[in-house]
Amino acid sequence: MKEVKIYKIIYYPALLVVIMWLSKLAEFYFDIDFKTFGIFPRKTESLKGIFFSPFVHGSFKHLISNTIPFFLLSSAVIYFYRKLAYRIIFFSWILTGAAVWLGGRYSWHIGASGLVYAFASFLFFAGILNKERRLIAVSLLVIFLYGGLIWGVFPGEEGISWESHLFGFLSGFIFAFFYSKDYLSEKVVENNINPEDFSDISSSHKLNIKYFYHEKD
Numbered sequence: 158m159k160e161v162k163i164y165k166i167i168y169y170p171a172l173l174v175v176i177m178w179l180s181k182l183a184e185f186y187f188d189i190d191f192k193t194f195g196i197f198p199r200k201t202e203s204l205k206g207i208f209f210s211p212f213v214h215g216s217f218k219h220l221i222s223n224t225i226p227f228f229l230l231s232s233a234v235i236y237f238y239r240k241l242a243y244r245i246i247f248f249s250w251i252l253t254g255a256a257v258w259l260g261g262r263y264s265w266h267i268g269a270s271g272l273v274y275a276f277a278s279f280l281f282f283a284g285i286l287n288k289e290r291r292l293i294a295v296s297l298l299v300i301f302l303y304g305g306l307i308w309g310v311f312p313g314e315e316g317i318s319w320e321s322h323l324f325g326f327l328s329g330f331i332f333a334f335f336y337s338k339d340y341l342s343e344k345v346v347e348n349n350i351n352p353e354d355f356s357d358i359s360s361s362h363k364l365n366i367k368y369f370y371h372e373k374d
Contacts, residue, residue, distance in 0.1 A: 169235070170231040170232045170235070173211075177214065180212045181214055185217075191212075191213045192213065192215075194212070195265045195266055196257050196258050196267070197263075197265055197266075198263060199263075207254030207255055207258055208250075208251075208254070211254075211272055214267060215267060223268060223269045226277075226303065227276075230273060230277055234276050234279065234280065237295055245279060245332050245336070249272060249276070252275075252331070252332075253271040253321065256320075256324035256327070260320060266321055270318075270322060271321035271324060271325035273325070274322045275326070276329060277306055277329065278326045278327075279330075279332055279333045280299045281299045281329075287337055306322070
């Protein structure tokens with residue numbers, strides 16, 4: 158199997174997580190509020206939130222609950238789909254944020270949970286659509302660890318942006334479908350990737366869906 162340098166897999170996910178934490182620590186220590194860098198649907202001045210809202214979290218609890226799944230799932234996308242990973246991450250980021258801006262409720266939407274849904278959805282559907290044993294194994298792993306995510310796409314608990322979850326989930330499906338078939342299979346198979354190499358994602362990382370949220374005020 159082609160050797161993969163671990164730092165190449167985790168570098169950018171780790172960098173994004175560090176930015177999230179620095180943002181929250183800056184809010185805490187300097188008593189400032191970055192909420193206006195979130196998404197307020199259909200407000201022109203909040204278009205910047207499409208890019209910046211994943212870095213803004215309403216509380217440390219909110220941030221902690223997003224850190225592990227964001228890091229693991231984005232790393233999984235990079236590991237299993239290296240030739241496509243960065244465009245998938247970038248376009249999932251943009252499409253999810255833009256959809257929230259267009260279709261979300263009239264309130265602030267912040268946090269990275271929309272991307273968690275996008276990455277989990279992509280990993281699942283890409284494996285299924287490609288009908289490739291190794292990719293299906295990845296899909297089953299995603300379902301085992303994050304199967305509870307599906308309930309977050311429906312209206313429920315007050316203060317949770319289910320729209321972000323829904324649009325993230327749909328973004329992942331769209332890109333899995335778009336990059337599926339021969340192109341995606343060829344790119345993954347040529348690297349001789351084995352999902353068991355990513356088996357260090359254990360069931361201890363399984364998180365409750367109620368913590369994958371975008372806080373709103």
